[in-house]
Structure formats: structure tokens, C-alpha cells
Amino acid sequence: MFTELESLRGAATDEARSRRKDVAEQVTIELVRHSVAEEVLVYAQVEKKVSEAEAERARKDHAGAEETLSRMEKLDAHDPAFDDELATLMREIRQHIAEEEGQMFAHMRQVIDEDELRKLGARVEAFKKAAPTRPHPHVPNEPLPRLAAGPAASLFDRLRDIATGRGTDD
Ligand SMILES: [Fe+2]
Numbered sequence: 001m002f003t004e005l006e007s008l009r010g011a012a013t014d015e016a017r018s019r020r021k022d023v024a025e026q027v028t029i030e031l032v033r034h035s036v037a038e039e040v041l042v043y044a045q046v047e048k049k050v051s052e053a054e055a056e057r058a059r060k061d062h063a064g065a066e067e068t069l070s071r072m073e074k075l076d077a078h079d080p081a082f083d084d085e086l087a088t089l090m091r092e093i094r095q096h097i098a099e100e101e102g103q104m105f106a107h108m109r110q111v112i113d114e115d116e117l118r119k120l121g122a123r124v125e126a127f128k129k130a131a132p133t134r135p136h137p138h139v140p141n142e143p144l145p146r147l148a149a150g151p152a153a154s155l156f157d158r159l160r161d162i163a164t165g166r167g168t169d170d
């Protein structure tokens, strides 16, 4: 999705612009669900079994990206500032993924056995189905506040998504 967004940067036709908006919305939905699931399930394990500092750094990365998503949400997709925010987001996320996949997951594999990691993966997938779809930067990137805000935020986000057709192709 990032590669497609980059190829659509400065899109001139209405069709390309609307495609760019749809992909940016889909990216937002997927990133928010992924982040909340990680904060509640994965980083909690990292904090306990790997390193508190590593979990804290990852939560800060998420908080930064969530601020970017929240600024993007307030901009019209035709605004040049939207392109800049999108570029910022992609830089933040790529950097975060490199750290997560290059270091954190390797550290997790050293202390958590494969069976447990597979179960954790399945819980993450199940959790994502019930997670919010819009950025909520005022909610701390910690399990308890995320869970407390979760049901209301998810339901409200999904109702708004249905009302506006966000996350669909029409
Ligand atoms: Fe993450």
C-alpha cells in the first residue's frame, strides 16, 4: 500500500486522487488496528519478558505515528500538506517496522517459545477484528487505557466508517 501511495503522489486525475484517498484510509484503518493489538498483547509481553525500555520505545513510535494519522485525518486529501504528512507517516512506520522486525521480534524469539508465539499471533489476529479503526491520540498507548477506551471507540469508529463508506471502494 505504501508503494502504491508513493506512486500516486501528486496525482493529477480525479480517479488517481480518489484512489489515493481510499488507500490512505485503508492504511490508517490497518495501522490503528495493528498498533492497538500490539500495544495490548505484544508489547505487554515484551515489557515483562524482554525489556521495558524496548516496549516503551515502541509505544512512543506508535504515539508519534498516531499523531501523524490524526493530522492527516483533518486534512483534505487534495491539500499538499496531506502529501507531506503521508510521507512523514511512511518514514515513521518503515523505521518502526525495521526496529520491530530486526530487533524486538528477534529478542522475543530468544525468550518465548515458538508455540507461545503462535498463540500470541492468533490472539493478535482475533483482537484486531474488535479494535478501533481511527487514530485516538489522546488515549495513552498502554493496555489498560486502550482496553477501557476500546469498546466505545471501536463501535463509534465502525459506525462512522459505515456512515461515510470509509474503508470501502465506493
Ligand atoms: Fe508496532
Ligand SMILES: [Fe+2]
Pocket (backbone or CB within 6 Å): 034, 038, 100
Ligand atoms: Fe508491528
